[in-house]
Amino acid sequence: MGHNIHLESKVIKRFVNKNRQDRYLQFILTQKNRQKFINELPHFRDFNWSLFEALDKNEEQITLMMLKNNKLYEKPCYIISFDPSIDTKTMEVTDAFREVVNFNMGTILVFGDAELVLYGGEEIKSRFISILPK
Numbered sequence: 001m002g003h004n005i006h007l008e009s010k011v012i013k014r015f016v017n018k019n020r021q022d023r024y025l026q027f028i029l030t031q032k033n034r035q036k037f038i039n040e041l042p043h044f045r046d047f048n049w050s051l052f053e054a055l056d057k058n059e060e061q062i063t064l065m066m067l068k069n070n071k072l073y074e075k076p077c078y079i080i081s082f083d084p085s086i087d088t089k090t091m092e093v094t095d096a097f098r099e100v101v102n103f104n105m106g107t108i109l110v111f112g113d114a115e116l117v118l119y120g121g122e123e124i125k126s127r128f129i130s131i132l133p134k
Helices: 005-015 018-027 031-043 059-069 093-099
Strands: 052-054 077-081 107-111 116-120 127-130
Touching: 005 018, 005 077, 005 107, 018 031, 031 077, 059 093, 059 107, 059 116, 059 127, 077 093
Parallel strands: none
Antiparallel strands: 052 127, 077 107, 107 116, 116 127
16 A cells, blocks of 8 residues: 555645755655655654654653544554554554554654654654644
């Protein structure tokens, strides 16, 4: 199964710096070029970091609480990852947390219609959750 271009486009448009969006939107148009985007995920620098807050610990509990409070818990989670065994998979929220063991590999968990994302990079203390608009 291929990647979800529609949802990946929303993630890029909502959370990536404006000056880098076109580049990544072009990458995801084809599976071959999408790999260029995926290869940057472990050390991704192009998010608009003002839309995120760092998670030191308890990221699963914090994320689950945010999902439940914003009625996103029942919606499936889409995964964009450097890890090919989980990349492009869609699964239930609880399954996503159980399955994504290599979360520090460069992974974005996309909740709902890209209303909330959780990012994990390779560096220590590189887990971030998007801030929900008030």
